[in-house]
Amino acid sequence: MVSLDLPVPFWKSSDALFGNQIFHLMDTSLYGGFFRIFTDGSYSPPASYASAVFFEDLSICQTWTLSGPHSVLTTELYAILQALTFVKRHLPPKPIVLYTDSQSSLHLLLSSRPPSHMQLVCVIHSLLRYFASPPPWTVHLQWVPSHVGIHGNEIVDHAAQQAHHSQHLIYLDPDPAALCSHIRQACTSLWEQSLSLELDPTSLGLVRADAAIHPWARHPCRQLDVALTRLRIGHTGLNGHLHRLGLVDSPWCPWRPHGEETVEHFLLWCPRFHSYRVALQEHLATLGYPRLSLPLLLGGSGDPDTHLQVMRLLCRFLRSSG
Incomplete structure (x- = not known):
């Protein structure tokens, strides 16, 4: 069985203690005995992208630093991909729960025609189909809130932040939507700089400094x-x-x-x-x-x-x- 679980209504509280309590209640009642995995992605200006996976039951943490223009959503999906790949290669069939704080990733994976990140989503879909085939696995992708003191999520978040200091870069083809966004931002920044220089000596420069x-x-x-x-x-x-x-x-x-x-x-x-x-x-x-x-x-x-x-x-x- 493979399932993707988005947040439930009562989990929209911003209270950290309440969120932590709800997580432990859900974890023990729904996922007792499951193999637990936490994933996270991170962006650090000006252009550093990192992914991390924490296998709680094995006390193993893996990180990757991605080269090229990407988005935070790319790092989140890449972390999920690497976690599922590890499970397929190294674990026998068993109940698995993968915790992620990225709602956008789960929404994309729920879509049969994702509007972006098609390549990553398709590879993840193929892995999920593998887990659904005989002998069937039990795999849950579960959303959890970030920064509410959940132990595994805090560890993977810290690991993703530390991965920005790595010199070993993993090449990943940029998503066309993310690439277009970076090109648009670069063009806008260049236009803003040129416009500011042109406007400075004019009357319009006194009241307007951007485009x-x-x-x-x-x-x-x-x-x-x-x-x-x-x-x-x-x-x-x-x-x-x-x-x-x-x-x-x-x-x-x-x-x-x-x-x-x-x-x-x-x-x-x-x-x-x-x-x-x-x-x-x-x-x-x-x-x-x-x-x-x-x-x-x-x-x-x-x-x-x-x-x-x-x-x-x-x-x-x-x-x-x-």
Whole structure:
């Protein structure tokens, strides 16, 4: 008999003592006399991946350090694969329970058409079919919570962490999904670096430093949408910009001599709009923002849940100030 067992509802508590007690109750009542195996996978930045297996009844721990771009899910599946391979090669038919704290691994193994890690899942499936054929084994893959003081799980977790220091690397073909994810992350990182260098000397660099999508930045009113965009890129009808284009004689603000009329000056300092700015500050304070800044008003810094509210308050300020 082969079974894969995911967590039960009463095991969702984050209390370590409760989780440990439930494990020992389950272990003694369901898996008394079983050969116990614990598996774990680990990732250590910037690019180290390790798997570990602890055979509790034999007091044996094995570790592997994987080369190449992978994912934590790959390390978890690889640990399960190595544990089942060891059982097939070295043990006679007996009741086996394999404990893992990776729900994602069990969900993949339950699928007949896994969306990722097809190669590893297929090999594990072939091993499980072997255990189900005569003479039949009793093999359970059981989920357990991590970091609740379960002795075997703590040992295998520590072993996986230590495996990152190994110089002996095991080559494993990267999963296409994991490889695509690494390529996407590398491209995004390169784009972020290039964008930051390009934005630094510009007006947009004052309010935006990355390439993150800002869906809240658009406004359904075209007039306000244009105004917000012009404020972000600095192409406005303010004297500071018009003077650089040679359209006005002076960059100074009419309401503050020797103060250049820039976007920052207009939104944060200009005395002409003081009363409207006070109202804006009071509303922003209720959202948890006691101070005005360009990144807050135009760049979306702060809590993502309040971005849309901040934009609406800024639009109200623009309407009031004309």
